[in-house]
Amino acid sequence: MENTTIAALATPPGKGGIAIIRVSGGQAEELLRAVFKPASGKEAFSSHLxxxxxxxxxxxxxxxxxxxxMKAPRSYTREDVAEIHLHGGEYVASRVLSLLWALGAVPAQPGEFTKRAFLNGRVDLSRAEAVMQLIEASGERSARAALRDLAGGASQFIRSAQDELTGILSGVSAALDYPEEISQEESAGDLLPRLQALENRLLRACDERSARILERGLEVVIVGRPNVGKSSLLNLLLGEERAIVTDEAGTTRDIVRGSTTLAGVRVNFSDTAGIRESEQKAERIGIDLAKKSLAGADLALAVFDRGEDMREEDRAILALIDRQPHILVLNKSDLAPNPAWPEGLSISARTGEGLEELKRAIASYAGQAGESELSLLRHIRLARRAAEALGAAREAISRGEPLDLAAIHLHEALYALGEVTGDQVTDGLLDRIFSSFCVGK
Ligand SMILES: Nc1nc2c(ncn2[C@@H]2O[C@H](COP(=O)(O)OP(=O)(O)OP(=O)(O)O)[C@@H](O)[C@H]2O)c(=O)[nH]1
Ligand SMILES: [Mg+2]
Structure with missing residues (x-):
């Protein structure tokens, strides 16, 4: 791989102000000299000019x-890198790329520039992933978490855990090597609290729910019986006419989705078919879909028509959402209220009254997303695996098993932590991670 020189368009394809072609590898300078003629000979092809x-x-x-x-090693990949900033048109950029292919460059794979930066030791794996996290960031909170990881947040947290674990392991090795001097009870008394503390530290950083919300957004499903104003509410929340609204019950059948950002967090809304007994085939399928998305949601907005009496169908909705996070939305606050409704958030999808309060309430369900030391799901899964291995080591020691057994679990934990920083990686893992990057990054 070190022998090839890669090239790719680094800016999005299409028309734009400029299009940047990036080239990296041993041949980068030679290729640049072959295609680019500087207007002035003075200092031409000096690095970083x-x-x-x-x-x-x-x-x-x-x-x-x-x-x-940019001559190695002061470049993004630590290899020689050349960049050509063209006028932003697809035709010219593809002509220049073809020219580079003809001269011996090869098309870069997705994420290959960043992968080379990792393989050449410029960034560790968690920081390479933060680059992608930042590109994909959908709101302020995910961007902030990505910047923290890019500055080494996750990697520092994991490295300090690795240091502590290495310290513990050397204590275990000493006890194994000098059984006459250090009794097993003695070392156990010292080890157990340290293991427990490290395990707790790792577990505190393992907030899968927040990480998932940060990566993919908060999943909010809008449910209710027909005609209460679910689609009107979706349109109001998105600020556009996404779903069809009519005064006929049973308008929505397919799930209508739309996303927006609330308090720095991406929120994905699903508007669903009104839930009732129906003889209509398409509507019945829609109702099944509604129930399914309800089951997979982080939050349900249960919508009711405040101007009407509570019906059997409304009671069925209340029973459906009972066991999961929900907000009771009493819609049509512009109409005369029926006082019999339970406590809820009054809103008018028609006038927009109560909208800000509802948005705040929704955002509060994103919880601590982006506040924890680890924010990528992959990192969290590995930290949890490490914590579990530490727990297994603790149990083995408490049961009085030979220390060798605990040492095996401790090595497992160390291995899992190494997969976060990339000290321990397989080609398969690298391919999986970098293939989700865009070409040119
Ligand atoms: N007065 C008033 N009417 C509303 C309000 N919100 C929705 N409506 C009306 O209620 C009717 C039904 O609205 P939709 O948004 O289609 O209701 P839905 O719950 O999506 O209905 P289905 O898709 O059939 O389940 C429409 O005539 C809307 O204009 C509101 O806040 N006030
Ligand atoms: Mg609807």
């Missing part, structure tokens, strides 16, 4: 552009 000039093919000018050469 932005040059003005033209891209040429066989003497014909393809574009007027800027270019820069």
């Amino acid at each position: 932005l040059m003005y000039g033209h891209v040429e093919q066989g003497g014909a000018v393809l574009d007027e552009c800027m270019a820069v050469l």
Whole structure:
């Protein structure tokens, strides 16, 4: 892999102000010199100097552009890197890329620039992943968490756990090597509290729910009997006419989705078919879908028509949502209220009254998303695996088993932590992680 020089469009395809082609590898300078003619010879092709000039093919000018050469190791990949900043059109960019392929560059795989940065030791794995996390960030909170990891947040947390664990392991090795001097009881008395403390520290950082909300958004499903104003509410929350609204019961059948950002967190709404007994095939399927999405949601907005009496169908909804996080939304507050409704949040999907309060209430269900030391699900799963191995080691020691057994569990824990930082990785794992990146990153 070190022998190949990769090239790719680093900016999104399509029309734009500029299109940047990035080249990395041993041939980067040679390729840049072959396609780019600087306007001034002075200091041309000095490292980290932005040059003005033209891209040429066989003497014909393809574009007027800027270019820069960044010599190893002071580059994104730690290899020689060249960037060509073209006018942002698809045609010119693809012509220049074809030219580079013809000269021996190979197309970069998704995430390959960042993968090279990792393999060349410029960033550890958790920081490489933070690059992707930042690109994918959908709101302020996920961006903040990504920046923290990019600055080394997750990696520092894991490294300090690794240090502590290595310390514990050397104590265990000493006890194993000198059984006459250190009795097993003695070392157990010292080990158990340290293991417990480390286990707790790791577990405190394992908030899977928050991490999932940060990565994919808070899943909110809107349910209720027909005609209470679910689709109207979806449209109001999204600020656009996404779902069809009519005064006929049973308008919505398919699930209508839409996302927005509330208090820095991405929220994915699903509007569903009104739940009732129905003879209509399509409507019945819609109702089944509604019940299924309810089961998978982080939060249910149960919508009722405040202007009407509570019906059997409303009671069925209350029973359905009873066991999961929900907000009772009493819609149509612009109409004369029927006083018999339970406590809920009054809102009018027609006038927008109560909307801000509802948004705040929804955002509060995102909990501590982005506040914990680990924010990527992959990291959290590994930290939890490490904590479980520490627990197994503790139990083995408490049962009075030989220390060798505990040592095996401790090595398991160390291995899991190493998978976060990339000290322990397989090619398969790397491929899995970097293939989710975009080409050119
Ligand atoms: N007065 C008043 N009417 C509303 C309000 N919200 C919705 N409506 C009306 O209630 C009717 C039903 O609205 P929808 O949003 O289609 O209701 P739904 O719950 O999605 O209905 P289904 O898709 O059939 O289950 C429409 O005529 C809306 O204009 C409100 O806050 N006040
Ligand atoms: Mg509807």
